[in-house]
Amino acid sequence: MTSPLGVILAGGLATRxxxxxxxxxxxxxxxxxxxxxxxLGLQVAGLAIxxxxxxxxxxxxxxxxxxDSVPGYPGPLAGVLAGLDWAAARGAGSIVTVAVDTPFFPFDLAxxxxxxxQRAGTQIAIAATEEEGRLRRQPVFALWPVAxxxxxxxxxxQGVRKVSYWADSHGAASVLFASEGFFNINTPEDLAQAEAMLPEAER
Structure with missing residues (x-):
């Protein structure tokens, strides 16, 4: 497998x-x-923010x-597009995206x-977790093809904003991961909880 490039998505407004x-x-x-x-740098051939x-x-x-090349803060898909344009200029075939506010994502994500x-025979794969017996996607943690x-x-x-809607229009696969890796920080309280979750060696 050829290593993808990596893009850290940090284009949101962080209002909370x-x-x-x-x-x-x-x-x-x-x-x-x-x-x-x-x-992410351990998993990919190059990084951008x-x-x-x-x-x-x-x-x-x-x-x-x-x-973002699309005005008005249209959401994560605009960040994916920016990453794909950057990857295309570098001759890469794909990118893996992660959210900057999710510090414990898996080391084997990419x-x-x-x-x-590959198993699903599709170009897009999205991380997912199982919560209360149901599959929940983590749509910004995904593999995207430059093509x-x-x-x-x-x-x-045309106004599409929902990540899963566009991804599913191309037959996106879901890949199951443990839910602990996708704790994200939206509020000051979340940040305090993340501090408590850090391994002892990192405190």
Whole structure:
């Protein structure tokens, strides 16, 4: 398997955290950008950050900063499109996306998504968890093919915003993971809980 590129999605407005860059929040003495880059960087052939606003504020991370090409903060699909355009310029065939506010995502995310897509014979694979006996997708943790970027651009221009809706129009596979890896930080209380979840060695 050829390793995909990786894109950290951080283009949201973080309204429940009071605005600003959620990736700049500190967890165990390290910011969420650093944690996501370290964890995803082990799994992919190159990294970028999808973020809007002045890119200079993120220069310290030494990664390409990809702004949405669709105006109005249309959601995660715009970040996926930005990542696919970047990957296309680098001659890559696919990307794996993660959310910056989910610091414990699996270390084998990319590999398992690729294998899941291969088994299902599809180009898109989305992480999922089982909760109360039901499958729940984690739609921004996914494998996306560069070949579909034109279709995604058209869908966004037509008003499509729901990740799963567009993904399912291309037969997306679901790949099951343990739910613990997808705890996400939306509020100050969530951040405190994430601190409690850190391994002792990281505190």
């Amino acid at each position: 955290m009071g605005g600003g860059d959620k990736g700049a929040l500190m967890l165990g003495g390290r910011c969420l950008f650093d944690r996501a880059a370290d964890r 999808n973020a809007n606003g002045a890119p200079g504020r993120l220069v310290e991370f030494g990664l390409p900063i990809l702004a 590999e398992r998504l690729q294998r899941g897509a 579909l970027r034109g279709d995604l651009r058209s869908a966004l221009e």
